[in-house]
Amino acid sequence: MASLSLASVTMATATKPQKKASFEIKEGNFLYNGKPIQIHSGEMHYARIPHEYWRHRLKMLKAMGLNTVATYVFLEPARG
Numbered sequence: 461m462a463s464l465s466l467a468s469v470t471m472a473t474a475t476k477p478q479k480k481a482s483f484e485i486k487e488g489n490f491l492y493n494g495k496p497i498q499i500h501s502g503e504m505h506y507a508r509i510p511h512e513y514w515r516h517r518l519k520m521l522k523a524m525g526l527n528t529v530a531t532y533v534f535l536e537p538a539r540g
Contacts, residue, residue: 501528 484491490499502521509517521529 497527499528500526501530502526503530506531507534 481493482491489496491497502524504514504517504521506514518529
């Protein structure tokens with residue numbers, strides 16, 4: 461069965477050269493850098509949380525064992 465590449469992510473640090481990461485679906489499994497991974501997701505509605513608390517909230521999500529965050533994208537209506 462062919463694999464489906466969903467994203468190619470570039471991760472960088474200040475001291476190391478850039479390293480490409482991969483995410484794909486193969487035979488019904490999620491693979492991150494070729495290794496199976498389960499997605500544990502939560503939501504964060506950033507429009508309802510003051511900006512200065514965002515980092516703390518993301519750290520709390522990670523501390524609960526979540527590895528994915530879903531959010532809404534709020535768009536303004538078209539003005540004509």
